[in-house]
Amino acid sequence: MYDGDVELGRNDECWCGSGKKYKKCHLEFDEKLEALAEAGEDVPPRALLKTPTEIARIKESAQVNVGVLDHVAERIQAGVTTEEIDQWVHDCTVKHGAIPAPLDYEGFPKSVCTSVNEVVCHGIPSPDEVLQDGDIVNVDCSTILDGYFSDSSRMFCIGNVSEEKRRLVEVTKEAVQVGLVQVKPWGHLGDVGAAVNAFAKEHGYSVVREFGGHGIGLEFHEDPFVSFVTRAGTGPVLVPGLMFTIEPMINMGRHRIDMSDPNGWTVRTKDGQPSAQWEVQLVVTEDGYELISW
């Protein structure tokens, strides 16, 4: 049985916070979920579906997150250390009354992830790491505001970046758009990963398998795990209210990664070739999706 099942009477107030009677609000919706679950579909539990009130609060968090990324975009350039980026992110987030979600998250020591060139993800800002002309860098910002989470990341090209690396950055950005096109209510999450993977392959690139997107909103990382190497028509149903990130890591060379860095965080490509990533946060709606953070 669908595990988001609610014990509500038809005349009780709906669980969504609308103030309407259940029968006039989400009763039909819940019956649809129940039927899908009975038909063998993987239906996200109720706890993962955001109410309009929650979405509004999460958007306030995202407003800070997007502002922090804009702040980084205005100042990032050759000669800057990734430690300086960390300070910008930390100070800008705190100034807005929010908390940088990475700080102390499972022991992560900084406020932001900065992943340069062959670093796939989870790069740790350092005063010894100076951005050089020709580098590509992912800056991954996540914010907690009043307990609500937002998360998005962008790539930055530092100075004169080779045509080859610039193309990787652009194609990865397009891959996110290609994934977003697949976000349709009552579709499948696997459609997103299938489209992203096919698009990356068409361009001669490969997609990292071990890391992906995730549910988000009331926690930093919620279910579902969002893989970008899925098959279409598989995985959880894209139920309105489901909120998650699309954040493929795309490698210029092979998909294999190296997680042996003694710091326990920094992930690199095994072949040493560059990797790129863009991340957006969205919520599934009745007629498509709404971007929450970018």
Ligand code: MF3
């Ligand atoms: N921001 C990353 C994500 O997109 C998670 C980083 S976890 C950290 O999911 F601890 F490294 F910050």
Ligand code: CO
């Ligand atoms: Co994320």
